[in-house]
Amino acid sequence: MAAALLLLQLLLVVTAVAAGEDAEVLCADTACYTLHRAELGWSAAQERCQHDGGNLAPAGSRAEAERLEKLLAASTATSAWIGLRLERGHCVQSQEPLRGFTWAASGEPGNYSAWLAEPHITCLSTRCVALRPASSHGPPGWVDRPCRATLPAFLCKFSFRGMCGPLRLGGPGWVSYETPFRVSSPALAAAPFGTLAEVGCEGAASPAFSVCKGQLDGDGFSWHPPGPFCPNTCTHNNGGCQHLCVEAPGQPSHCTCHPGYVLGPDMASCLPEDACHNNPCQGACRPRPGGYECICEAGYALAPDGQHCVDVDECLEGPCKHGCHNTAGSFFCSCQPGYQPAGPGGRDCRDEDECAQPEACPQLCLNIPGSFRCTCRTGYQQQPGSDACLDVDECLRDPCPGTCRNLPGNFECICPPGFLPQDDGHGCLAAPTTGEQLAGTMGTTTILQNASTMWTMGTRSPAAVPGGLTPPAPTVAGSEHSPEHGADGPRLLLYYILGSLVAILLLLAFALALLACRKRAARKEKPKAKSAADNYCWVPEQPESRSRAGSERR
Template sequence: MATLRPLLLLLLLARGCGGEDAEVLCADSACYTLHRTESSWKSAQERCWKNGGNLAAVGSASEAARLRELLATARWTEPAWLGLALPKGQCVQPQEPLRGFSWVAGGEPGNFSDWTSEPAVTCLSARCVALRPPGPHGPGGWLDRTCRSPLPAFLCKFSFQGMCGLLPLAGRGTVAYQTPFGVRSAHLAAAPLGTLAEVECDSGRHSPLAVCKVPLAGGGFAWHPPGPLCPVTCGHRNGGCQQRCLDGPGQSPRCACHPGYVLAADMASCLPEDSCHPNPCQGSCRTLPGGFECGCEPGYALAADGRGCSDVDECESGPCQHQCRNIPGGFQCHCRPGYRPAGPAGRRCEDVDECAHPHSCPQLCINIPGSFRCACRPGFQRQPGGDSCLDVDECLRDPCPGACRNFLGGYECLCPPGFLWDGDGHGCSPREAIPNAIPESSSSIPQISSSIPQSSGITPQSSGITPQSSGIIPQSSSSIPQSSSSIPQLQSVPQTSGIPRTTRIPWTTSIPRTLGMPTAGLGAGSDEHSADGPRLLLYYIVGSLVAILLLLAFALALVACRKRAAKKEKPPAKTAADNYCWVPEQPEGRGERR
């Protein structure tokens, strides 16, 4: 202790008799300070740099939480400068996390940012960033402003190699910590390396000094002297020791621990003897009284020796629906092609509906478990070796009794005379018989009339017959049938002896109706058959001409037959007297001579 006191006095002289009062928060390997001094950004940075640090940099969410905790402890509600700035001549980059700003302490910019409002886009003036604490105005965050404008506070950050814990005291007393960055504080949860602790004991004894400097075997730091300071006799509060207090002649009280425990870094408390250091287990180690216990991470089982860990093959229990692959410490479930993971941890598999994706098939898509199948609409067929659909030419199978017209996805029949389309348009069927009642046409129909020639009777000329033939003249007359129209109408023929009576011929319409030809009401004007109009008109004309020629031939044949029948009828027998005429007698002159 005598050799340490001159060193501590030198530290006090180097740092001055006092220090600046500021709020301090130390954690891990850094300390943050809040200075309530109005200054510009440049002057604030100079103050931090003079004490061995920089304006605070915030590189993560945990670091931002520490700064907010520091402001909350100090009950500070005004903005404070941070170490983030944009030099003059550089432009704000709205697409970047730091918007083109950089930390004055250097290093990687990182991806963390906490902007409460977007900075002004500029390239002409220097901009600096301040931290606004949470409050009535909002959750708080970063905001930019001109670097020359003063703010009432600023935040500094100081980095160190390590920290010491609280200095243990055996008796009552107070500790004042003088930090290496010139801040004096009585409330530190951890003290950085090089911190000087000045203790004032309530017993009135001398004020001891301690410094954080001694690294421990595990890499930590501790106070020297280790304490506890403000010692009293072991009879008073056990000398400040947790378990045992040793007080020898001419020695200050010191602490000790029971077997199985070791003295902690504060030299007052005791910890269980660390049987796990170094770790004798492959996995975790837990210290027990007089020994230790090994454990393994999930997915591993403790080996037979009680120290090692072996992997557990979870796939033996069949946790997956399809396929299971064991990996160190766990397993992975996989689904067969056409399925996707479902359920907790992806252990089940559900079918993927490939047909839900557009353009899976050119026409029809049929989903099946684990896959899908493409199909074609009726009238198409699959292309060999591919999924495209080609039109089927149904007319090659000759499905129609007449002409056939193929189109994409189907065909239609063009029916000949005497046939009608089926209901689906893919076939023809014979037309039904024409009903007996056929309406008469209003057009004039000519008559063909004929008469049977008759022989004239005998004309008596006188009571006597003279050898002179003067009036026996054979007479016969017949009328020639006349036609006044292209479509004749046969009337009843006068009955003649020996000739059978001809029945009346039924009327024929002015334009014959051909079987199988379209008429009004049968869809002649529909769009489906409009392309076949010229062909159907030709059928219509040809059918009409054939019907007219048949009627004319029938009429001529009937007339010829009548004439032949009249010639075969024999005339009555003639006598020699038929060639003479009777001349009236002249009275004879009796006895007169001329």
């Protein structure tokens, strides 16, 4: 089906070329624009224009766009192809005036655009642009279409070195113009270089012909032969003259001009003596006393010869914040990756917050000027060469006094019996013990309280308390996750050693005092030395009188 459609389009092209089709033509400055009615796709329409020496018409300025709109409005076509196209593999650029599309004629972008709607966002398919006429729904403008779609018309542009004015007739007759791009027209306000004019005069046996050529003594263009054609008396149509028709006995009539004017190359029209009638300027020509002045369009400057126009490189003035690209008669700005156009005409650039996009990073996103950086949360580390975050196994650093359990982004200490976990789960504290129990075991409340205080201060290897008691396990402190406790470790160890020495000295002093008391008591109870008299008993002495009386009695 596609092959049959392509063959039909080629046949239409050949038939139109062979017949010299009639089409709407509009010529101005150094170019002619044509409107052709044919159901063709964009590529077939471009081949048709190229076959005759042109391209699908661009609209690089407002003046050029108005000429295309005028041609389309004179027809009944609902839309027509123009020479704007987005190639496959090129993406639509929403910040550019042409949205990334390029003109078939030059391939250079410009600042002028007339989009009726934003083009379809794509990088994978070719898109072409059609011109729509003004209607009750809105002004004329551009819309994008698939390039394979067919439209009822297309617009071509043909560029030339110069133009000739219309042929003048000195008597009744008709003129038909055959342009170099194979389009015939019965009337042209300006005929491009190389146009053949066929003139038929009333009562003439055969037509006359004239060609638009360049003048030998300048850059202007004129008809050869110049005319006027169909000569007659000055009574008919003023002899074809613009100003005065002069008749002399025995001579054909001829044209002359009023003072301040000169006869044009067609020998019928009158032009001011400022020489602008041949348009020697590449741009506009302005009459001046005794001469003329050439004026160039915006974006161009007058060349040293005073006639031609050269492009102005606006980028030399630095109008853009980042990149500037000069084009024919204009320029456009671009931004570096990571920035978006901003300000009037897109000349400024603002940073694009990539972190605002969903799923920019697996965990944390840090926006930086022109770019962004992915980071990981605490407890994770970034995988080399990737933005992925891997969990850190904190248990490999042995942060717990007992068992350590790794968690996603964290860890947890499992405390042994007799210990309680810290609030952050990264250490263990000894379970509180009453002072009376320790005092009953050791017999000294003060020593127990000192020892208990030292154990709860975080010493890892407490010594045994005299008296056979083993102190409770020390409180874990100074892990990597508790830098404040880790810095107090040496000081707590010193307090513990000093406290232990004081307790030992007190016990030693107590023992020495007890020994001294016992010795003193022993000295008081020491027995006196024994004598021989200790083995005898003493009898109480009797009164002597009684002794004697008894003797006597005996």
